[in-house]
Amino acid sequence: MKIFNRLLILAVVLFQTTTVFAADAPKPVLNPGDTAWMLTSTALVLLMTIPGLALFYGGLVGKKNLVSTLSQSFMITAVVTITWYVCGYSLAFMDGAKGGFIGSTSRVLLKGIGIGDLNTTIPETVFFCYQLTFAIITVALICGSIVERISFKALFFFITIWSIVVYAPVAHMVWGNGYLNTLGVLDYAGGTVVHINSGIAALVLCLVLGKRKAKVKPHNVGYTMIGASLLWVGWFGFNAGSAVAANGNAGMAMLVTQLATAVAAATWMIIEWLTGENKPSLVGMCSGAVAGLVAITPASGFVGPSGAFFIGLAAGIVCYLTSAKLKNAIGYDDALDVFGVHCCGGILGAILTGVFAVKAIGGTAGALEGNVAQIKLQLIGVVLTLVYSGVMTYVVIKVVGLFTSIRATDAEEREGLDLAHHGETIA
Amino acid sequence: MKIFNRLLILAVVLFQTTTVFAADAPKPVLNPGDTAWMLTSTALVLLMTIPGLALFYGGLVGKKNLVSTLSQSFMITAVVTITWYVCGYSLAFMDGAKGGFIGSTSRVLLKGIGIGDLNTTIPETVFFCYQLTFAIITVALICGSIVERISFKALFFFITIWSIVVYAPVAHMVWGNGYLNTLGVLDYAGGTVVHINSGIAALVLCLVLGKRKAKVKPHNVGYTMIGASLLWVGWFGFNAGSAVAANGNAGMAMLVTQLATAVAAATWMIIEWLTGENKPSLVGMCSGAVAGLVAITPASGFVGPSGAFFIGLAAGIVCYLTSAKLKNAIGYDDALDVFGVHCCGGILGAILTGVFAVKAIGGTAGALEGNVAQIKLQLIGVVLTLVYSGVMTYVVIKVVGLFTSIRATDAEEREGLDLAHHGETIA
Amino acid sequence: MKIFNRLLILAVVLFQTTTVFAADAPKPVLNPGDTAWMLTSTALVLLMTIPGLALFYGGLVGKKNLVSTLSQSFMITAVVTITWYVCGYSLAFMDGAKGGFIGSTSRVLLKGIGIGDLNTTIPETVFFCYQLTFAIITVALICGSIVERISFKALFFFITIWSIVVYAPVAHMVWGNGYLNTLGVLDYAGGTVVHINSGIAALVLCLVLGKRKAKVKPHNVGYTMIGASLLWVGWFGFNAGSAVAANGNAGMAMLVTQLATAVAAATWMIIEWLTGENKPSLVGMCSGAVAGLVAITPASGFVGPSGAFFIGLAAGIVCYLTSAKLKNAIGYDDALDVFGVHCCGGILGAILTGVFAVKAIGGTAGALEGNVAQIKLQLIGVVLTLVYSGVMTYVVIKVVGLFTSIRATDAEEREGLDLAHHGETIA
Amino acid sequence: MKLVTAVVKPEQADNVKKALNKIGIQGLTMSDVKGYGRQKGHTEFYRGSEYEVAFLPKTKLEIATSSKKLKAVLEAIQKAAKTGNIGDGKIFVTSLTEVIRIRTGEKGEKAL
């Protein structure tokens, strides 16, 4: 009996190796190492939104809107979990028509899910949770453009609908068996699905809502730094977790993420140092880091260190220009630069993925390795996302606007949304 | 070849089952994936107390008691580590008389522990640390009812004793080879051991101590939100870590945790929105989330998504009522609602575990699957914990009171415990 | 029977080595469990610096230097990532002359790194990132002695150079195939490389810079507590991660880390309680915890629980004396006690590693097991690091001083570095 | 018209407010200040370094009132703020040459 057990140990090990590589392998088996990393990644990505993004945004608004800004992220975490459970996950990740636009309803309300169901080598339950954290942060990112004036009620309805009719289809097209995926568009961890998607939605919303009555300077740069740090750390779960395994791909994704982020942070800092007020600001460094994180996101499973270096450099320069120059030049009130950093950084990253992709890393060559066509594919992904998300965001907010006022009243805005919408104040 | 692979899958499953339960199974072997997840879970659960719970509580007290409230959690982390090392772990987890009340002293001072010792598939050292983080947070939770007036010195002595004479036996009865475990009471991650246990202790303590001289509104809702977020994220280690493996059970535990928490947060928010001041408060959402986390804790390894949904819903409603209504109606000064959220939420969760348990998930059927008797078992666990912890808490605090004053003087309370007990102030 | 067991273990190991790369190559194979833990550890150690250390330090300075203090850690994270990528990693970890002083340039700019490259059982990319987080925190630690007066520009140049000419060689000598490693000096997770190294650099810098014009009390003990907590939690990645595997060594490292830290925190607290102002301060507990973490660092893979207990006790006492007494007696302005806690704690830990090392745990016996010579080896490591780092730090800061003023002007210091160097203020 | 400035213990401020309400004072301006007098500050220790915190938190209340009501105001404050311990605070009275209600432009006692 003991011997049999020992043979089994051997068998287990043998088996784990054979299943993954064997050509005619049956359904993959659960790998505890991969599962451990994906459980961890899920925690890391949730940490990015609460409290990460909440603080990053919260520190940049005025003091009388801190509670409001924190509440948005927290409420979204709760509500999107429910919409994801109800149908978002199913519509995004269950196979629909190949090359189509939306998934199937086979996992609506998670029907039939069990502890034995797997997605590649991890439990499907973990995959559900991991993907959920992406849906959450995408929606939460949007709020940055509309803080200090959006009605909390309107936001509640807006994000409930948006998480289903915009996020799920875009995720399906890129990561499910949908159109862009079938086409060969590369988006490792969400350049299009998360950043372009939220960034364009943010721009549309802030145009619909109009400008704030008054702009005040960031009330708590400390919170912003804590938030940026948690985003940075959590992003390891975002990008390296997108390998859905604890392997060499995850490792390389972590490495390029770290490098691009550092380069972008340093770049933004140096630009500020050498221009403008001649001072390197903490908000600038944090913004640069986030820009780098955004731009490397679609590329993180496809490029190597030198690609990451250039992507970081480009992100620092481009996002500085779109946030600090373009916005003021044009004059829309994208309060916390969701468009400038996430949409523009996402587009930049999507395109540069097509440039720097290395076949030996992610299986697809980029323009530098001769596959110039990839850039075109990337552009298709960018444009489709911009158009679909932009138009649908407009439709959804207009529909919500039929039922409830989407903007805080002038009095509420002056008083601060903390008191007006939540009945709470920071002393 | 395929058949062979399938046999191997079967073998793997069989093997995993046989090693743990088979009488003549060989010593289980270390699994690096499981170990990785448990190392991580330990970090996550420690994060729940410092800084998570410390901030959650710290934000809700007055400014002049912030240092005091943070110090309580920090001191407890240090002291309970020492009592756990000295004898707590041994008394809780070493086999005592089967179906008994307390474990053995075989691991007092961790004697004989080596790097090769395992607990199921992970090193015993990791199991020690993981379980330690539960002991820490249980004790730290208690403080919520007695902030702003407890003597730091009395607290120091109280928790030193309580962590040994209350926590260890309760943990042993439920998770060791003790009475409730043998009986078949289900408590996956600590509904009774952690939440009912700390919640009833908190109620007893606040009754013994009496009310605060003055109640002030939460001084920093931002800290409370950070704390609630870290509790939420860290709770993945708490519940999914309780699988003590990186497998499908851990995955399902994570999923139901996320879902119940989100539903409870949304429920509490909506109740506030539709009643009272008509405003959804951030403190309300955070409280709802914690209520959901508490209620799903005992159930997290036993129920599926729909069970989690209802548990979250019930937790949002019940804990809202116990915290916002019951307390004010009766009039005890459970400052931060440890009884209302943790004890009541824990009881609710314990009972609903008996209702919603799914045999295919955790091996035990609940009332909905016909096993109505489970509810009775659950009630036995609840009542025994309430009585034992309640009575012993009273005894311990009275004993401590023989040697030192348990309450801050009026002058200290007015001045704030920060300055009075720690000689530090927040500018 | 035992022999059979050993053969099986061998078989498993052999097997793992053979399968993927086939042939009879002894090259180790990737282990997903180990990789999962190291990915996580990397995130944890980064969390220690941003936001951990940044907040720990930030809370202890005056309010007008908060942004400045946070910026230092953030900038260092970005810049050291770049120097590590450019050449630091290669110089530290690529094999140089055996027993030498510096590594080779074979991985400059990470040339040739691929997703298949391994370091023991994890991807080399992960090893790169993990080690990077150590380089970052070592450099960031230094800043504690020079806050509130260092020029941000000078710091920028200083750390760029220091991370290459000081950190890389010291890391190589201890952890690469360099002199101290070959000699048999034990430093599990960085007592010499991280703490003595940064601590002596901090002392030299604060002596060169001179005292602050005015000392103000910690402006935000709350931030300090959050920072200390994140350091504590993150340190699991630091010490248990240094096993570079998810195994029994990692587990024991976590256990001794937790225990020594708790004992040191309690010790510092009790010393304060029984002496001086008779009050246990939160800053004191946090300082004690960090002292314990520092002292156990070199020992964490070599000692058992009882060794950890005594190391924690010694760290609490010694670091209290060096920080609270020695500094004031001598009169240098090591603002946040980097020398007192990190250098002195590191020396203490290095020596006690030689005392308490247990052969059955880390493979090397200490003085208590009869190997008194180990203490001498440890002292060699300590002295060499003190001398090399001390001298080189002096040289580097003097060189930087040739090009730019290293200290803020009096006006800038009075105004606060936040506004002076970053153009930002906390309202 | 007089401006009454009372520096009181923070924990008594609410009491004072209520006492003033009772005698018909309907407006009040408050601010957080720090002070010392007979009651001195304290010393805090951080890692063995002493930091003198010379000033204690106090609450400053400013009440503009008609000269007629002055006596009642002073009495109300004294009664409500007094604990009998040092640090109870002081009341300062200055003359107001003019008071204006911004919203209406009313002046003098009507503006109070």
Next chain:
Amino acid sequence: MKLVTAVVKPEQADNVKKALNKIGIQGLTMSDVKGYGRQKGHTEFYRGSEYEVAFLPKTKLEIATSSKKLKAVLEAIQKAAKTGNIGDGKIFVTSLTEVIRIRTGEKGEKAL
């Protein structure tokens, strides 16, 4: 010389500052205060417990000015601070017996 103390809505403070600049006032001291009058505070709820927040945030502006300029100052403040809603605030005027510029030792109107 007069000391003009205006308690205004925080969001109007900037306006007032600009208006004063225009009429040649070059110095100003500001502080955050809380107050109530016709405009009362509000109640906040935390887990069902009510906390009365009696005082509303206001901004206090202090301007020392020559008696000559007083009228212009008062008018400028009134105009700039007025929104027409309750809570617009008050202006108090007291007499200054002396003003000194610390840097130069100048006294009286020269010191303003």
Next chain:
Amino acid sequence: MKLVTAVVKPEQADNVKKALNKIGIQGLTMSDVKGYGRQKGHTEFYRGSEYEVAFLPKTKLEIATSSKKLKAVLEAIQKAAKTGNIGDGKIFVTSLTEVIRIRTGEKGEKAL
């Protein structure tokens, strides 16, 4: 009796306190204020947006004193607060019609 209000640089406040102690002043009320005069504020940039921070942090010290001691108080403050740079601050003197020590009910100079 006089109320001396000094607006000084925050970093000089401690100096002033000590100087006043030396001449026997035993009570003082302090608050954080913001101001501008000759010394203007600054501009901060966040992602390219300018935010004018018009006011600089200052410390306001209020000292009630007997008319007799007034001269000594003014001199002590001037000496201790002066750095010679702009922004050193101002001293304002008003008359006090009454001072009351709440604890004892003492009035007038005895209450100082």
